[in-house]
Amino acid sequence: MKNKKPFYVMAIVIIIMYAVIYILRPAPVSGQPVSGVLKQITPVAPVQQPETTPSQEYTTCTIDIAEEEYWDSLELLAICVEAEAGNQGLQGKRLVVDVILNRAEDHSGEWPDTIAGVISQKNQFTSYWDGGMADIWEPSEETYQAVKMEVEQRGYPGIYYFREGQWSDYGTPWRKTGAHYFSKK
Numbered sequence: 001m002k003n004k005k006p007f008y009v010m011a012i013v014i015i016i017m018y019a020v021i022y023i024l025r026p027a028p029v030s031g032q033p034v035s036g037v038l039k040q041i042t043p044v045a046p047v048q049q050p051e052t053t054p055s056q057e058y059t060t061c062t063i064d065i066a067e068e069e070y071w072d073s074l075e076l077l078a079i080c081v082e083a084e085a086g087n088q089g090l091q092g093k094r095l096v097v098d099v100i101l102n103r104a105e106d107h108s109g110e111w112p113d114t115i116a117g118v119i120s121q122k123n124q125f126t127s128y129w130d131g132g133m134a135d136i137w138e139p140s141e142e143t144y145q146a147v148k149m150e151v152e153q154r155g156y157p158g159i160y161y162f163r164e165g166q167w168s169d170y171g172t173p174w175r176k177t178g179a180h181y182f183s184k185k
Contacts, residue, residue, distance in 0.1 A: 073115040077101075078147045080119045082139035083127030085180065092178040093146035098156040099182070106160070160185045 077100060085096045103111040103118045111118050119125050119133075127133045149155070161168040161183040171183030 074147060074151065076119060077115050078139040078143050079133050079136045080125060080127060081146060082136045082143045083132040084125060085178075086136075086140065086143065088178040088180065090142055090146055092180055093143055094150055094155055095159060095177055095180065095182050096162060097146050097150040098154060098159055099162050101150060101154065102157060102160055156182075158184045 077097065080100065081093050081096050085093045088096075100115060100118050104113060104115050107113075112121055119128050123129070125133075159174060159182045161171040162180045164179050165181075167173045167181045168183045171185055174182050174184045176182070
């Protein structure tokens with residue numbers, strides 16, 4: 001008579017494997033930010049919606065798009081800051097926010113004039129070019145707080161460069177915060 005024990009053992013092992021796979025599967029994700037911090041930020045230049053007649057409805061659509069682009073740029077900023085300075089404290093994150101915002105608002109022509117343009121500028125933010133930003137699903141509350149604080153009132157308007165571990169080859173060394181070295185223009 002054949003020994004049927006290996007059959008039962010195999011069946012139990014397969015059942016256990018399916019149970020483990022079921023338990024360890026990733027949770028469904030809605031794609032919506034968990035944080036409500038960005039909703040609390042008031043735009044630097046609030047968008048005024050004019051009264052429109054039915055023939056002027058296109059104006060409202062344009063304003064809605066501009067406002068949506070504004071909020072999207074802040075979300076992108078938070079993701080970049082999380083990727084670049086997620087292991088830093090609030091102060092370090094605020095400084096990285098300022099570097100990006102200062103560049104976007106600089107009129108020297110050295111940098112693009114949008115947050116997305118600054119972040120995606122070639123050889124500037126390694127987390128954009130090495131895929132680090134793609135790994136950020138949801139920035140931390142502290143990162144959203146850093147963005148909110150600096151959008152409402154810029155704390156360090158003179159810094160334009162930072163580097164981890166050593167001073168940047170550009171600008172005038174200013175201050176080391178955490179693992180980052182920040183420089184003025």
